[in-house]
Every structure is written in C-alpha cells, then in structure tokens.
Amino acid sequence: MNTFVEAKGFRIPLVGLGTWALRGRDCARLVEQAIRIGYRHIDTAQMYDNEEAVGEGVRASGMRGDVMVTTKVQPTLLSPPDLERSVKQSLAKLRIDHIDLLIIHWPNPRVPLAETLGAMAKMKQEGFTRAIGVSNFTVALLEEATKVSTEPLVCNQVECHPFLNQDKVIAACKEHDMALVAYSPIARGGAMGNAVLERIGTAHGKTAAQVSLRYLVQQGIVVIPRTSKRERLEENFAIFDFDLTDAEMREIHGLSAANDRIVDWSWSPNWD
Numbered sequence: 001m002n003t004f005v006e007a008k009g010f011r012i013p014l015v016g017l018g019t020w021a022l023r024g025r026d027c028a029r030l031v032e033q034a035i036r037i038g039y040r041h042i043d044t045a046q047m048y049d050n051e052e053a054v055g056e057g058v059r060a061s062g063m064r065g066d067v068m069v070t071t072k073v074q075p076t077l078l079s080p081p082d083l084e085r086s087v088k089q090s091l092a093k094l095r096i097d098h099i100d101l102l103i104i105h106w107p108n109p110r111v112p113l114a115e116t117l118g119a120m121a122k123m124k125q126e127g128f129t130r131a132i133g134v135s136n137f138t139v140a141l142l143e144e145a146t147k148v149s150t151e152p153l154v155c156n157q158v159e160c161h162p163f164l165n166q167d168k169v170i171a172a173c174k175e176h177d178m179a180l181v182a183y184s185p186i187a188r189g190g191a192m193g194n195a196v197l198e199r200i201g202t203a204h205g206k207t208a209a210q211v212s213l214r215y216l217v218q219q220g221i222v223v224i225p226r227t228s229k230r231e232r233l234e235e236n237f238a239i240f241d242f243d244l245t246d247a248e249m250r251e252i253h254g255l256s257a258a259n260d261r262i263v264d265w266s267w268s269p270n271w272d
C-alpha cells in the first residue's frame with residue numbers, strides 16, 4: 001500500500017503528526033522524533049501558537065526537504081491584506097523556506113470566499129506555499145470554493161473518525177480530486193475502549209487506536225493523530241503492516257452517526 005495520496009498531482013503523506021496543544025521544547029522534540037520514526041507530514045496552525053517549535057523540530061531532524069509542513073490561516077485573518085501578512089509571519093516563525101500546504105482553517109462568512117481564495121492563490125504564485133487547501137468546509141462550500149479558486153485546492157481537513165459519518169464530504173472530495181485530511185482521527189482518544197475496535201485490534205495484534213487510523217487510511221483518507229508521548233508516535237505510525245477485511249471495514253462504518261462531532265461548530269459563524 002502507498003504511504004501517500006495524490007490530489008491534483010500534489011503528494012500528501014497518509015500519516016501526519018497533529019500538533020494542536022503541543023508547545024515549546026516538548027513540541028519541537030516530538031516533531032523531530034516523529035520525523036526520525038518516519039513521519040513525513042506535520043500539521044500546525046497559526047491558532048496553535050507553536051509554529052516556532054514545529055519549525056525548530058523540522059530543522060533539527062535534518063530532513064526538511066522530505067517533510068511536508070502544513071499551516072492554517074486563522075479565520076479572523078481571511079481578508080487579503082491580513083492573510084498575506086499572517087502567512088509571512090507564519091514563515092518567519094517556522095523559519096523554513098516555504099510552507100508546503102497552506103490551508104484556510106475555518107470559513108468566515110464575513111469575508112467573501114473569492115477574495116480569500118484570491119489571496120491564497122497569490123501566496124502560492126509568489127512561492128510562499130507549494131499548495132493550498134481548506135478546512136471545515138461543508139459540501140456546499142466546497143462546491144463554491146472549487147468554482148472560484150484560480151489555483152487547485154488539494155484538500156479539505158475535517159473531523160473524521162469511526163464515530164462520525166462523513167460519507168457526503170468524503171464523496172465530494174473524491175469528486176473534486178481533493179484529499180480528505182482527517183482531524184481527531186482517533187476521536188481524541190475515544191477509540192480506546194470501544195468494544196468493536198478493541199476486538200478487531202486484538203485479532204490483528206493491534207490497538208483500537210491503530211484500527212481507527214487503519215480504517216481511515218485504507219479508504220485513502222489522510223490522518224493526523226496527535227500525541228504527546230514518544231511510544232504513541234511509533235504506535236500511530238505502525239499501521240501499514242496489516243489489512244482490515246471488508247467485513248471489518250463495514251462493521252467499523254456501522255459505528256458512525258451523523259452528528260457525533262467532538263469539535264463544536266456552533267461558534268464558527270460568530271466571528272467579530
């Protein structure tokens with residue numbers, strides 16, 4: 001099995017490290033360790049307040065050229081001048097030559113999408129990032145975005161795990177040749193203790209978290225699990241040496257419900 005997906009010709013490693021809530025020296029060390037273990041995709045955001053530490057970890061690994069670094073533009077900074085300024089600040093914090101994948105963190109209905117996407121395209125054309133994408137976009141917003149964007153959008157990063165049914169957005173991403181990047185892919189640790197995932201894991205000599213991640217990557221979905229523990233970095237990466245059967249995939253899909261979100265969307269339209 002490949003360890004990456006391609007979307008509009010842009011290659012995205014299937015397993016990345018999520019870094020929300022990781023900070024300072026610990027964050028830098030974990031990023032460096034993850035890259036040494038084999039991770040080639042690191043996910044940060046302006047909002048996480050850890051871009052300096054992420055950049056430090058990437059540089060310390062000595063493998064910058066092999067690693068895809070994603071950052072996300074804060075939803076309060078989506079007007080073109082704010083976006084451009086913030087991307088330059090992100091690069092200065094990361095202290096790397098360019099961003100690999102620049103994402104709109106969350107839509108902001110107060111700023112016309114075409115304006116934001118115009119600024120994102122400019123960032124790509126001027127070499128600040130190699131590719132652009134979106135996050136937390138509904139199917140309707142994806143349709144609008146793909147129509148107005150002048151540069152290819154390579155991903156939609158959304159909450160995705162065995163307990164949340166994301167069939168519609170998965171289908172929309174496929175239709176537009178975009179990768180779906182799953183955040184909270186082990187349901188913030190909630191996969192552990194689930195009877196079905198535990199039983200299937202035992203049958204393969206794997207943990208419930210590994211089954212949750214394998215279930216996603218086996219569908220071509222990119223996962224960005226976060227951990228603050230070195231041993232779990234290894235565990236979350238060791239998902240390419242087993243296959244779930246069709247029956248197991250169906251059983252896991254049966255755990256999902258339409259509205260079982262962890263991340264609260266109710267605050268999103270209330271930007272100042």
Ligand SMILES: NC(=O)c1ccc[n+]([C@@H]2O[C@H](COP(=O)([O-])OP(=O)(O)OC[C@H]3O[C@@H](n4cnc5c(N)ncnc54)[C@H](OP(=O)(O)O)[C@@H]3O)[C@@H](O)[C@H]2O)c1
Nearest residue numbers: 018019020135183184185186187188189209225226227228
């Ligand atoms: N675009 C967005 O709006 C958005 C929203 C949310 C998240 N994200 C991104 O997605 C990443 C991942 O999502 P997330 O942090 O919400 O949730 P997650 O990766 O599903 O879960 C992280 C939690 O699970 C625990 N964990 C990690 N590996 C484990 C394992 N093998 N066994 C048991 N527990 C384990 C971690 O604890 P320990 O530290 O103790 O291991 C942590 O508490 C974030 O870090 C961020 O980069 C993006």
